[in-house]
Amino acid sequence: MTMLLVHGSFKIIGSEPDGDTVRFVPLDPKAWDRLPGCPVKHSAATGETRLRLDAVDALETHYDRTGPEVSQPHEFAHAARDALLAFLGFSHVQHEGEKVVAATPATTPGWIATLGADNLGRCVALVGVGAPPGADGSQVQMDVPLLRTTANHDLLSRGLAYPTFYKKLFADLRTELTTVAHRARTEKKGLWRDDVTTSATGAVIPTMEALTGLVLLPKLFRRLVDHFNLVGTSLTCLPAFLAGAQDEVEVIPTDRTELSLKPLVQVLDGNAVRMTVEVEDLVFSEG
Structure with missing residues (x-):
């Protein structure tokens, strides 16, 4: 092409x-x-x-x-x-x-x-x-x-x-x-030496300072920064926030389409976050 x-x-x-x-x-x-x-x-x-x-x-x-x-x-x-x-x-x-x-x-x-x-x-x-x-x-x-x-x-x-x-x-x-x-x-x-995007234990981010110190997928970083600024540092409401962010994405291995990052992000123990899919297995829609 x-x-x-x-x-x-x-x-x-x-x-x-x-x-x-x-x-x-x-x-x-x-x-x-x-x-x-x-x-x-x-x-x-x-x-x-x-x-x-x-x-x-x-x-x-x-x-x-x-x-x-x-x-x-x-x-x-x-x-x-x-x-x-x-x-x-x-x-x-x-x-x-x-x-x-x-x-x-x-x-x-x-x-x-x-x-x-x-x-x-x-x-x-x-x-x-x-x-x-x-x-x-x-x-x-x-x-x-x-x-x-x-x-x-x-x-x-x-x-x-x-x-x-x-x-x-x-x-x-x-x-x-x-x-x-x-x-x-x-x-x-x-950056793969320090990447924590899909870490099994999740990236612990109690504060904005902690977030800015992590090597994390920038798209997820931006969503987390926006959540901290607009909602607060508690991750309790993060899934709902992600659901409203309009990140339509195709998950290649499963041939399914999600309308946000919410199904692809886990909140662990109330203070840690991880993505459940490697980023190269995702295809986003512009929007």
Whole structure:
């Protein structure tokens, strides 16, 4: 199957890139007009937009949707960010907090392959550097060999991010990414060394401070942060909160669809949480 190929450049100075999001400026500012579905939010003058790497969910460096800014362990959050920026060709990157204030060079050339945007208007893409695999604005055949050249594949194979799949991603690409993520977990690479998402005893989280110290699937982390901010630190109401979060998800091994994370998350002893399914066995709907 094919995806839209867009040539352009990556831009990080003045922004707060993390392990799965980065700024991209297309060669043709009208590139996004070729995409169906949710519109890509972008600069009308230059086409600059915020990319979200498809199939990749890195630990949060700054999450503040429902309250004060919080983050996950910086060891792995920053490792993913730094690996992505190095993959894109940046060096000597300097930060003030999470904001990039200097880098060499100022921009780097690259390409993306995309099927559209998410519900926040971010272009969801597979990200590459070097010679593009086709003409700008063309439809490129995205197969497994080409996938292996992308930043998405690199991050998952090194265990620097969690695989998190959405329905638009082609099944053969999902299978490849599942394979490399499973291998990284087995070898305890990167964040898998400390991951507690499916721990048999659950992740004990009596406070927000305890939560931010855990290596946990970012999607679950965000739901827990929102619960703490909007409901409270007691986990008694977490199942009901998750039921209202509208995370429609297909559970691949059982071929069933759930309308939220509630059936996939256990609360143990009133103060611990675990997911009962590995994340690579889930396919989420955008929403």
